[in-house]
Amino acid sequence: MKRLLTLLIFVFVLLITGCKSETPVVETVVPVEPTIAVVSTEEVEEYMAIRFPDTGTDDWSQIEFLNATVLDNLTTFTIMARLNWIDFQGAGISNKLFWKQEQWITPSEGWSIVYYGNAADKVLEFTFDRQTTAGVWDGPIDMSTGTNYHVAVSYDDSSVVNDPEFHVDGAILAPVTEVVTPVGIPYDDSSYPFVIGPRDIDGYMWDLRIYDRVLSTAEIKQISDARSFGEDGIFDGLIFWPKMNGASTLQSWDGAALSKTTQIVDSINGFLGTPDSDDVNFVTPYGYADDYLNIR
Numbered sequence: 001m002k003r004l005l006t007l008l009i010f011v012f013v014l015l016i017t018g019c020k021s022e023t024p025v026v027e028t029v030v031p032v033e034p035t036i037a038v039v040s041t042e043e044v045e046e047y048m049a050i051r052f053p054d055t056g057t058d059d060w061s062q063i064e065f066l067n068a069t070v071l072d073n074l075t076t077f078t079i080m081a082r083l084n085w086i087d088f089q090g091a092g093i094s095n096k097l098f099w100k101q102e103q104w105i106t107p108s109e110g111w112s113i114v115y116y117g118n119a120a121d122k123v124l125e126f127t128f129d130r131q132t133t134a135g136v137w138d139g140p141i142d143m144s145t146g147t148n149y150h151v152a153v154s155y156d157d158s159s160v161v162n163d164p165e166f167h168v169d170g171a172i173l174a175p176v177t178e179v180v181t182p183v184g185i186p187y188d189d190s191s192y193p194f195v196i197g198p199r200d201i202d203g204y205m206w207d208l209r210i211y212d213r214v215l216s217t218a219e220i221k222q223i224s225d226a227r228s229f230g231e232d233g234i235f236d237g238l239i240f241w242p243k244m245n246g247a248s249t250l251q252s253w254d255g256a257a258l259s260k261t262t263q264i265v266d267s268i269n270g271f272l273g274t275p276d277s278d279d280v281n282f283v284t285p286y287g288y289a290d291d292y293l294n295i296r
Contacts, residue, residue: 049204050258051286052197054087061201061275061283063242063264065194068271070239071100071210072190078211078237079113080152080167080223085145085203088117094125095201097151098208100194101129108134109187113153117143124173126153126164128182129189135182139166139173145203150224154214157186165214170221196242196273197285210240243267257284 052061065071079098089095094114101110111128123138143149152167160182166173197205209223219234226232242264258264264273275285 049082049084049206049287050197050264051086051204052201053283053286054089054202061197061285063196063258063273063285064276065196065242065266065271065273068194068240068266068269068273069190070212070269070271071194073186073188074100074210074212075157075186076155076213078152078154078213078215078220079209080150080220081208082206083143083149083151083203084147085117085143085149087145087202089202093118095203096197097201097205098194098196100189100192102189102192110189110192111155115141115143123177124151124153124166124168125179126155126166128155128157128164129187130160130182130184131187132184133182134180135160135178136180137164138177138179140175140177141166141168141173143168152215152220152224154220156214160184167217167220167224170217170224172217194240208240208242209238211237212239213237239268240271241267242271242273256287258287259284 050063054061081097083097085095093116095117096112096114099110099112101108101112107129108127109129111126114125114127116123116125121138121140122142124141125139126137128135150167150169153164154167155164156162163176163178166176196208213236215223215234215237223232223234243266258275260274260276262275265271266273
């Protein structure tokens with residue numbers, strides 16, 4: 001009994017004082033590598049704008065794409081570009097932006113987009129020629145000189161009753177007025193060039209795109225809000241995107257005249273555009289890079 005009592009006391013003391021052997025903990029220190037800034041060696045593309053000057057004498061300053069076959073007889077499309085106006089034509093005279101038609105015959109055959117910046121009612125106007133009656137639509141927009149705008153026009157030609165959609169800076173223009181109701185089937189416009197800035201325009205244009213589908217308002221706004229070349233990521237259906245930007249050798253064009261031997265290259269299919277006109281009043285367009293226009 002005495003031995004049992006002694007044993008219990010011994011166990012009790014062990015429980016209180018503890019009887020474990022502690023192994024010292026060794027902390028492992030992992031050396032931290034210094035942060036190294038990685039500098040990309042890739043060339044950064046910048047926008048370049050084309051200036052289409054106007055001397056006020058019914059002149060022409062344009063870039064023609066004679067072989068852009070992907071634009072022939074488009075039935076559904078969205079065309080867009082960024083613009084900065086220097087001046088507008090006289091009252092009631094249109095500032096033509098783009099066309100794919102022959103306007104020297106009556107009636108014309110194809111389609112065109114113009115802006116009336118000096119009219120009583122300032123409108124963006126889209127014309128789509130048909131073999132009976134051409135459709136004409138106006139969207140109200142009062143654009144000022146010296147301001148950057150993103151302009152987009154979408155059209156679905158699958159039905160004669162469809163109206164185009166106009167967007168400026170990502171916002172849809174409403175209401176769209178049907179000035180002339182279209183009647184008949186479209187013309188074959190495959191024999192006509194696609195022309196940028198063909199007549200009576202004084203201002204800059206850049207980031208021109210054409211899609212073979214009608215883009216949503218959300219997609220157009222995403223493109224409009226992007227401030228660097230192609231960062232919007234909207235490439236589905238993009239069929240025409242001339243490289244009016246200041247990368248590589250194009251940078252040397254900053255402020256320089258674009259002669260008739262200068263070619264603008266479509267970055268999607270390689271179609272070539274040339275500053276050219278058969279008109280005696282042809283005025284040479286100019287190229288300006290991002291640092292001049294400060295468009296970001």
